[in-house]
Amino acid sequence: AQSVTQLDSHVSVSEGTPVLLRCNYSSSYSPSLFWYVQHPNKGLQLLLKYTSAATLVKGINGFEAEFKKSETSFHLTKPSAHMSDAAEYFCVVSERGATNKLIFGTGTLLAVQP
Amino acid sequence: EAGVTQFPSHSVIEKGQTVTLRCDPISGHDNLYWYRRVMGKEIKFLLHFVKESKQDESGMPNNRFLAERTGGTYSTLKVQPAELEDSGVYFCASSHYQASRETQYFGPGTRLLVL
Secondary structure (H helix, E strand, O other), rough: EEEEOOOOOEEEEEEEEEEOOOOEOOOOOOOOOEEEEEEEOEEEEEEEEOOOOOOOOOOOOOHHHEEEEEEEEEEEOOOOOOHHHHHEEEEEEEEOOOOOOOEOOOEEEEEEEE | OOOOOOOEEEEEEOOOOOOOEHHHHHHHHOOOEEEEEOOOOOOOOEEEEOOOEEEEOOOOOOEEEEEEOHHHOEEEEEEOOOOHHHEEEEEEEEEEEOOOOOOOOOOOOEEEOOO
């Protein structure tokens, strides 16, 4: 079975400092991995996705993630945090099959301090 | 292009009542998914439609939940009778193709509170 583990439930950074949100995955085959973000009282928005084309994936708003098979990781990073980045972030794996349902991590709440 | 829309945005009902949630997917998307996040838990899959057919309903918690997608357009999710543990946020998502690499586009969710 496929799964993702988000290693931090809460992360707090200062504005202008780097962001690192950690995610490990478990999969018996090459996975499709996603990062989604949910701002307060908003829906889920796709930040980026990995589909085996390139291990370094660039997303929206300056975020990127690197797929590391040897470490089974797909960490999300951003060089410089902005106040508007404060939100909840979800690491997600797609279950291959007839449904392709998404399996979510437990979420990481990112706080950005001024 | 309009995104996925959900109605209502919030619903507060009493235990034992019935609630119907609606989802309008992106036009042309054959695949429609329902997910749910109950308090303190991760977002979990409920079911998947391909056009009007249920492809997978393995995540439906029990027979108090009934989902339909008449005509392969919008979908409804009815909870009857509602219980306290049904409280949470119900998300709908849609995608054009059925593939693991395909992006699922989410609606804003319906926040359901059962008192």
